[in-house]
Amino acid sequence: MGLLSGKKALVLGIANERSLAFAIARRLADEGAALAVTYQGAALEARVRKLAEALPAGTVVPCDVTNDAEISTLFERVEQELGGLDMLVHAVAYAGREALSGAYSDVSREGFLQAMDISVFSFTALARHAAPLMKDGGAMLTLSYYGAEKVVRNYNVMGVAKAALEASVRYLAADLGSRGIRVNAISAGPVKTLSAKGVRDFNTVLSQVEERAPLRRNITSEEVGAAGLFLLSDLSGGMTGEIIHVDAGYNIIGL
Ligand code: 1JT
Numbered sequence: 001m002g003l004l005s006g007k008k009a010l011v012l013g014i015a016n017e018r019s020l021a022f023a024i025a026r027r028l029a030d031e032g033a034a035l036a037v038t039y040q041g042a043a044l045e046a047r048v049r050k051l052a053e054a055l056p057a058g059t060v061v062p063c064d065v066t067n068d069a070e071i072s073t074l075f076e077r078v079e080q081e082l083g084g085l086d087m088l089v090h091a092v093a094y095a096g097r098e099a100l101s102g103a104y105s106d107v108s109r110e111g112f113l114q115a116m117d118i119s120v121f122s123f124t125a126l127a128r129h130a131a132p133l134m135k136d137g138g139a140m141l142t143l144s145y146y147g148a149e150k151v152v153r154n155y156n157v158m159g160v161a162k163a164a165l166e167a168s169v170r171y172l173a174a175d176l177g178s179r180g181i182r183v184n185a186i187s188a189g190p191v192k193t194l195s196a197k198g199v200r201d202f203n204t205v206l207s208q209v210e211e212r213a214p215l216r217r218n219i220t221s222e223e224v225g226a227a228g229l230f231l232l233s234d235l236s237g238g239m240t241g242e243i244i245h246v247d248a249g250y251n252i253i254g255l
Contacts (some may be wrong), residue, residue: 137180
């Protein structure tokens with residue numbers, strides 16, 4: 001009997017087998033949870049359906065988080081097919097390629113709002129829809145990065161977005177705590193996922209971590225999956241509004 005037998009989870013943000021969302025979903029499924037997963041855009045559908053089959057995840061739904069109607073339809077399907085919800089995983093972020101290099105101050109209004117809409121507001125919108133389905137309490141999880149706390153070259157508007165996302169975790173935790181719903185985040189070290197693909201000098205970022213982090217290595221997606229399982233299960237029952245670092249200790253180093 002798994003840690004999550006009889007529990008139901010919705011996972012957004014799977015693009016391929018390297019996705020942090022997939023590593024988290026893998027651990028939830030292995031512990032016996034029933035899963036619903038989403039994909040963003042027709043280009044990702046076939047790949048996500050194949051991964052869903054492997055997990056397994058019985059429900060696969062398209063969801064563009066900038067579209068209110070698609071969010072509503074997603075939760076109608078989750079209610080119909082899972083009959084409730086215990087866990088929500090938000091592993092969604094976007095900023096235009098041009099926003100992730102050069103000076104932060106050059107960000108356009110459009111680029112700023114798009115990053116905030118997809119990477120920040122979406123978590124709040126999803127939480128609002130998910131909470132009524134969490135009748136016996138529940139747990140919500142999102143993903144952040146160190147660029148929310150300190151200036152990280154090229155992370156730019158994503159750093160501002162992640163700072164707002166981390167604040168959202170605290171406000172949502174305060175809103176939903178009385179209903180037994182916990183809200184937490186993992187601040188993950190850099191991992192070579194599809195998101196990292198568009199990032200210039202990402203290999204330099206990885207080698208800096210190897211050099212400076214206390215563990216002298218980068219983290220794996222499996223380590224994010226394990227921390228995700230912890231934050232979504234009763235093992236972390238006393239924790240809410242927390243941002244925990246899974247970063248080989250990188251964030252604790254000063255000079
Ligand atoms: C996005 C991207 C969100 C890359 C992300 C991300 N959160 C972490 N990363 C990896 C990363 C990116 C940069 C970086 C360090 C780590 C890309 C698409 C938009 C969303 O700079 C040192 C730029």
